[in-house]
Amino acid sequence: MANIPDDLRYTADHEWARKTADAGVLEVGITDYAQGELGDVVFVNLPKVGDRLAAHQPFGTIEAVKAVSDLYAPLAGTVVAINGALDADPAAVNKSPYTDGWMIRLRLDDASQYDSLLSAAAYRTQIGA
Numbered sequence: 050m051a052n053i054p055d056d057l058r059y060t061a062d063h064e065w066a067r068k069t070a071d072a073g074v075l076e077v078g079i080t081d082y083a084q085g086e087l088g089d090v091v092f093v094n095l096p097k098v099g100d101r102l103a104a105h106q107p108f109g110t111i112e113a114v115k116a117v118s119d120l121y122a123p124l125a126g127t128v129v130a131i132n133g134a135l136d137a138d139p140a141a142v143n144k145s146p147y148t149d150g151w152m153i154r155l156r157l158d159d160a161s162q163y164d165s166l167l168s169a170a171a172y173r174t175q176i177g178a
Contacts, residue, residue: 051081051085053173053178057147057169058163059167059172060121060167061167062121063079063082064080064083064121065080066123066155066163068163069154071156073157073160074155075154075163076151077152077153077155078142079146079150079152080146081146081147084146087111087113087118088115089114089140090111090113090140091113091139092112093112093136093152095132095135095152096108096131097128097131098129099128101126102128102155103125104122104125104162106122107120107122112139122155123155124158124166125162128153128154131152131154132150134149
């Protein structure tokens with residue numbers, strides 16, 4: 050069964066979002082469910098710091114042995130950091146999707162939109178967990 054932490058928010062596209070200590074900035078990655086469906090991750094293509102993203106806009110791709118999938122921004126904002134460690138160890142997404150496998154940090158255009166993302170319970174319902 051997929052690990053779905055209660056303290057995160059989720060998207061229908063299988064991304065998770067977590068508030069950081071920096072007000073208005075979210076850390077974003079893919080869910081444990083998503084990495085399990087993809088299989089062994091071999092490459093992650095991420096945006097550049099400073100890129101502006103619209104909600105649900107693809108911000109990169111994730112390549113696994115089975116498939117290549119788009120990554121989607123949970124909300125609108127500006128990329129303020131990327132996880133460069135994924136260049137050397139893309140499998141961190143498989144090993145620890147909620148910690149070492151984070152992908153981007155996004156400064157939100159409207160921080161109040163965070164609450165519009167799916168709760169853990171709603172995401173569990175969506176994936177049938």
